[in-house]
Amino acid sequence: MRDHIAVTSSVYSIGLSELCGAEVFLKMEHHQTTGSFKLRGATNAILQLTEEELRRGVATASTGNHGRAVAYAAKAAGSSATICMSKLVPENKISEIRQLGADVRIIGSSYDEAESELVRLVTEEGRVIVHPSDDANIIAGQGTIGLEIVEAVPNVGTVLVPLGSGGLSAGIASAIKGMRPHARVVGLTMERGAAMKASLEAGHPVQVKEHQSLADALCGGIGLDNKLTFALCRDLLDDVMLLSEKEICTGIRYAYKHENEVLEGAGAIGIASLLARKIPSVRGPVVIVLSGRNISLDLHRRVIEGEHFAFGGPW
Numbered sequence: 482m483r484d485h486i487a488v489t490s491s492v493y494s495i496g497l498s499e500l501c502g503a504e505v506f507l508k509m510e511h512h513q514t515t516g517s518f519k520l521r522g523a524t525n526a527i528l529q530l531t532e533e534e535l536r537r538g539v540a541t542a543s544t545g546n547h548g549r550a551v552a553y554a555a556k557a558a559g560s561s562a563t564i565c566m567s568k569l570v571p572e573n574k575i576s577e578i579r580q581l582g583a584d585v586r587i588i589g590s591s592y593d594e595a596e597s598e599l600v601r602l603v604t605e606e607g608r609v610i611v612h613p614s615d616d617a618n619i620i621a622g623q624g625t626i627g628l629e630i631v632e633a634v635p636n637v638g639t640v641l642v643p644l645g646s647g648g649l650s651a652g653i654a655s656a657i658k659g660m661r662p663h664a665r666v667v668g669l670t671m672e673r674g675a676a677m678k679a680s681l682e683a684g685h686p687v688q689v690k691e692h693q694s695l696a697d698a699l700c701g702g703i704g705l706d707n708k709l710t711f712a713l714c715r716d717l718l719d720d721v722m723l724l725s726e727k728e729i730c731t732g733i734r735y736a737y738k739h740e741n742e743v744l745e746g747a748g749a750i751g752i753a754s755l756l757a758r759k760i761p762s763v764r765g766p767v768v769i770v771l772s773g774r775n776i777s778l779d780l781h782r783r784v785i786e787g788e789h790f791a792f793g794g795p796w
């Protein structure tokens with residue numbers, strides 16, 4: 482992957498370090514090409530494909546960022562991509578994917594409905610699926626973030642990771658626990674529609690209703706036939722914490738006002754967890770993974786100006 486991926490820095494945060502009484506570093510993964518870490522997994526998966534598979538083209542279902550990463554990586558590999566998304570995916574993410582020349586299909590009103598179209602595509606058009614999270618190549622790709630964290634902060638004590646369907650957490654936790662078994666890895670997700678949290682509590686993958694959230698990149702199910710991410714998150718995450726929409730707003734605002742960084746909701750959830758004091762007895766140094774920046778200008782402006790978002794209807 483090395484030639485295709487930006488190594489991102491871990492930057493010391495003066496304000497958050499003071500707040501926590503421990504060293505806090507921001508892993509700037511929102512500066513990754515395509516605006517999120519998803520390019521790591523997508524690139525690793527697409528690099529494994531044969532010439533024949535690349536000719537057939539790839540397909541995926543996505544909440545947006547994985548779709549953009551697959552569209553980009555497929556184009557770079559001389560292949561083509563079809564991206565299935567629900568109508569909950571924000572317009573700014575859809576238009577970026579179209580600009581990369583991918584074939585965009587908007588299906589249904591949840592990630593799980595979009596994923597069902599994917600199955601049809603693969604059967605009828607012969608495309609190769611690049612799964613957003615539940616795949617060893619994807620998890621390994623996202624795991625390179627963990628390698629970079631240990632390189633930059635060798636004595637890391639806690640890693641805070643945004644948690645959706647668990648590819649990012651599974652990859653980072655595998656890398657961190659492999660090299661620093663005593664470091665804590667905590668998954669962070671939104672209060673409503675947290676599929677992995679509900680599944681961990683049930684002891685097996687369960688389906689939850691998808692809600693609109695400021696952390697749209699964390700929405701969607703983990704799949705009732707989940708193969709890898711459920712077990713890895715169950716075995717490797719020390720904790721999973723839930724954040725309210727209001728707390729996520731506060732994270733986005735803090736990142737902009739105090740760190741000069743534009744973050745989408747999912748990307749800001751780690752900062753939000755420290756501000757909301759959701760992490761019990763913080764063990765430093767802390768590394769917060771800032772996972773993405775793909776928020777629409779208008780939504781970002783409204784959050785910065787102090788609006789809070791209680792989702793339920795369309796924006």
Ligand SMILES: *Cc1c(COP(=O)(O)O)cnc(C)c1O
Pocket residue numbers: 517518519546547613614643644645646647648649650698699745747748772773774
């Ligand atoms: C996909 C995504 C996540 C969550 O990753 P999972 O592998 O689904 O857990 C977090 N942040 C951003 C910005 C994302 O795009």
